[in-house]
Amino acid sequence: MTPSIDAATDSDTGTGTATGRSAAVSCTRLAYSFGETTAVDGLDLSVGEGEVFGLLGPNGAGKTTAIRCITTLLPVPAGMVHVFGHDTAKEQMSVRRMLGYVPQQLSADSGLTGRENVALFARVFDVPRKERAARVAQALRAVDLTDAADRLANTYSGGMVRRLELAQALVSAPRLLILDEPTIGLDPIARTSVWEHINAVREATGMTVLVTTHYMDEADQYCDRVGLMHRGRIRALGTPEQLREGLGERRRTEGAPATDPLPTLEDVFRDIAGSGLEDQSGGFRDVRSTRRTANRVG
Numbered sequence: 662m663t664p665s666i667d668a669a670t671d672s673d674t675g676t677g678t679a680t681g682r683s684a685a686v687s688c689t690r691l692a693y694s695f696g697e698t699t700a701v702d703g704l705d706l707s708v709g710e711g712e713v714f715g716l717l718g719p720n721g722a723g724k725t726t727a728i729r730c731i732t733t734l735l736p737v738p739a740g741m742v743h744v745f746g747h748d749t750a751k752e753q754m755s756v757r758r759m760l761g762y763v764p765q766q767l768s769a770d771s772g773l774t775g776r777e778n779v780a781l782f783a784r785v786f787d788v789p790r791k792e793r794a795a796r797v798a799q800a801l802r803a804v805d806l807t808d809a810a811d812r813l814a815n816t817y818s819g820g821m822v823r824r825l826e827l828a829q830a831l832v833s834a835p836r837l838l839i840l841d842e843p844t845i846g847l848d849p850i851a852r853t854s855v856w857e858h859i860n861a862v863r864e865a866t867g868m869t870v871l872v873t874t875h876y877m878d879e880a881d882q883y884c885d886r887v888g889l890m891h892r893g894r895i896r897a898l899g900t901p902e903q904l905r906e907g908l909g910e911r912r913r914t915e916g917a918p919a920t921d922p923l924p925t926l927e928d929v930f931r932d933i934a935g936s937g938l939e940d941q942s943g944g945f946r947d948v949r950s951t952r953r954t955a956n957r958v959g
């Protein structure tokens with residue numbers, strides 16, 4: 662099993678100096694293409710320290726690609742990415758040490774117990790040997806898996822697997838937690854539970870959270886700010902309330918009655934993504950995401 666962020670060998674000595682920027686994540690004109698397909702197209706993004714920032718967008722908007730550049734799993738061919746002031750192109754190891762990453766794909770090994778899965782990540786992320794057992798126990802406790810810690814992961818429900826993956830990402834005490842669709846395919850109770858655990862850790866540690874989600878209700882409820890991404894760029898940015906009010910205001914200037922209810926975040930999303938939302942939802946990529954989750958549950 663390969664952990665989501667491998668221990669890397671690169672020229673970074675780990676002594677890179679932060680440039681003094683206060684942003685947890687800063688992308689400047691980030692661009693990434695797969696052959697002819699432009700996935701990220703000049704992305705400018707700044708996530709403040711301690712924020713819960715939601716990156717929203719239809720399938721294929723470029724969210725995962727942007728996240729993989731931020732985590733250093735993909736190179737940055739154009740533009741710049743900094744994590745707490747460290748340049749991801751030059752200081753790959755320093756950046757990786759500050760990150761916890763829960764990818765869309767399954768990152769837990771079904772043939773290991775919960776504790777063994779988390780311990781594996783503790784080793785890969787260089788948690789000092791003497792502290793490992795305590796840190797693993799702490800991470801499992803933080804996601805409420807202490808009682809199930811010594812069961813094989815293939816006996817876990819989908820929600821428990823997601824919480825286990827959260828524990829794997831938390832065991833290195835990251836300053837920045839990046840989650841790609843953390844609740845996709847989970848039932849409403851399991852979704853709420855995942856968010857409650859993320860929030861509890863954030864409140865206790867001040868960790869910054871960058872999350873992608875298709876669930877607008879989650880973004881509205883849990884994110885301090887959201888960026889709506891479409892065709893590789895951020896098309897709208899603000900608090901969920903600002904975005905909802907902005908669309909409401911525009912609709913009123915276009916003649917909508919003042920008595921109309923305030924638009925939802927989903928209305929804002931549809932306003933920006935337009936037909937892209939209709940064109941791409943339910944496609945192969947969507948099915949693949951759901952299957953990935955089904956495999957996890959199964």
Ligand SMILES: Nc1ncnc2c1ncn2[C@@H]1O[C@H](COP(=O)(O)OP(=O)(O)OP(=O)(O)O)[C@@H](O)[C@H]1O
Pocket residue numbers: 695698699700701718719720721722723724725726727946947
């Ligand atoms: N490995 C790859 N090879 C070729 N094209 C890719 C690859 N990964 C992504 N793409 C393309 O890049 C674009 C952006 O994909 P990306 O996965 O970043 O979007 P996304 O917003 O994360 O979508 P989703 O919400 O479905 O996860 C899409 O057009 C996609 O088809």
